[in-house]
Amino acid sequence: MPTLYYLYLSFALFFIGTAGVLLRRNALIVLMAIELQLNAGNLALLAFSRSLGDLKGHVFAFFVIALAAAEAAVGLAILVGMYRTRQTINLDEVATMKR
Amino acid sequence: MHQLHTQTVGLPATITFAILAGLTVIGALFTITRRNPVVAVISLVGTFFALAGVYASLSAHFLAILQILVYAGAIMVLFIFVVMILNRDEITRVAARGMVRRGLGVVAAGYVVWLLASVVANSSATPLLGGPLSEPGADFGTVASVGASLFTDFMFPFEAVSLLLLVAVVGGLVVSRSEKQEDDAEETARRRAQVATEIRPESMVGGPTDATANHEAAHH
Numbered sequence: 001m002p003t004l005y006y007l008y009l010s011f012a013l014f015f016i017g018t019a020g021v022l023l024r025r026n027a028l029i030v031l032m033a034i035e036l037q038l039n040a041g042n043l044a045l046l047a048f049s050r051s052l053g054d055l056k057g058h059v060f061a062f063f064v065i066a067l068a069a070a071e072a073a074v075g076l077a078i079l080v081g082m083y084r085t086r087q088t089i090n091l092d093e094v095a096t097m098k099r
Numbered sequence: 100m101h102q103l104h105t106q107t108v109g110l111p112a113t114i115t116f117a118i119l120a121g122l123t124v125i126g127a128l129f130t131i132t133r134r135n136p137v138v139a140v141i142s143l144v145g146t147f148f149a150l151a152g153v154y155a156s157l158s159a160h161f162l163a164i165l166q167i168l169v170y171a172g173a174i175m176v177l178f179i180f181v182v183m184i185l186n187r188d189e190i191t192r193v194a195a196r197g198m199v200r201r202g203l204g205v206v207a208a209g210y211v212v213w214l215l216a217s218v219v220a221n222s223s224a225t226p227l228l229g230g231p232l233s234e235p236g237a238d239f240g241t242v243a244s245v246g247a248s249l250f251t252d253f254m255f256p257f258e259a260v261s262l263l264l265l266v267a268v269v270g271g272l273v274v275s276r277s278e279k280q281e282d283d284a285e286e287t288a289r290r291r292a293q294v295a296t297e298i299r300p301e302s303m304v305g306g307p308t309d310a311t312a313n314h315e316a317a318h319h
Contacts, residue, residue: 001112001113001116001156001232002223002228002229002230002231002232003227003228003229003232004219004220004223004228004229005116005120006153006157007216007219007228008216008219009120009123009124009153011212011215011216011219012124012127012212013123013124013127014212015208015209015212016124016127016128016130016131017127017131018205018208018212019131019205019208019209020130020131022201022204022205022208023131023201023205024131026136028136028139028178028181028182028185029130029131029136029139031178032130032131032139032140032143032178033130033131035143035170035174036127036130036131036143036146039146039147039150039170042162043150043153043154046154046157046159046162047157048227049157049159050157050158050159050232050235050239050240051227051228051232052227053233053235053236053239055239055240055244055245055248056248056252058159058161058162058240058245058248059245059248059249059252059253061159061162062161062162062165062245062249063256063260065162065165065166065169065170066260066263066264067260067263068169068170068174069169069173069174069264069267070263070264070266070267071267072174072177072178073177073267073268073270073271074267074270074271074274076177076178076181076271076275077270077271077272077274077275078274078275079181079185080181080184080185080275081274081275081276083184083185084277089185092197
């Protein structure tokens with residue numbers, strides 16, 4: 001398989017993730033869509049890494065996975081805090097982070 | 100191993116890629132369209148498994164395993180826990196309010212992605228994008244080779260990531276703590292300290308030990 005098709009798959013994933021972030025109002029789904037975007041980036045990194053025969057892309061993908069773990073932990077903690085103070089995770093009703 | 104790889108390039112590899120890519124895209128679409136967050140999480144797990152297969156087809160064995168362990172395992176379990184805590188379905192799948200604005204956003208994002216895709220399509224004749232992938236070295240993408248790179252060239256970023264994870268753990272605790280529980284805990288601690296200073300140590304000497312002795316005697 002040429003790198004081309006992996007890139008197309010990566011673009012499709014990134015677009016689906018972006019559409020999810022923009023369209024959905026449930027903060028949980030928005031976080032999941034962000035994970036999709038991060039994975040699209042990872043896929044492009046790995047595809048180019050394979051194409052160039054360079055392992056640096058793998059290292060960067062590793063860092064992205066660690067970053068996604070940190071992002072998910074903090075993001076979900078913010079969600080739980082938000083639900084405690086406002087009883088909702090609808091992003092339209094939570095425009096500011098002030099209490 | 101080398102023989103096997105050269106054999107699988109061709110039709111079987113194409114079919115495998117088509118199946119995995121299709122599963123990935125369908126799972127991703129399910130993730131952003133389902134009303135029930137649990138269904139969304141499960142389809143996201145499916146997406147990550149299919150994506151791990153795609154990674155493996157790119158000879159990224161270590162990253163494929165990591166994808167399953169960290170994403171499908173750890174992160175998705177975290178999501179499931181939060182879904183259970185905030186068990187509330189959305190009333191409408193996509194809110195009607197602000198639809199035009201958000202629709203325009205999606206169109207803009209689609210345009211950007213389409214531009215990217217057309218750039219890639221235009222340069223598809225270059226060996227980097229369109230050429231057949233050269234055979235990777237035997238240790239390409241293995242734990243040993245990625246680990247060697249991680250602990251030599253990327254030693255400092257690696258340690259920085261560990262610091263990042265520590266900050267994320269502490270940040271998660273601080274952000275998600277409940278004000279009321281915090282106040283209650285402080286109140287309890289204050290009362291305990293007060294009780295400890297009010298009761299003199301001498302008065303405590305007789306009681307508990309005698310009680311224990313009696314208790315043990317009753318047992319025998």
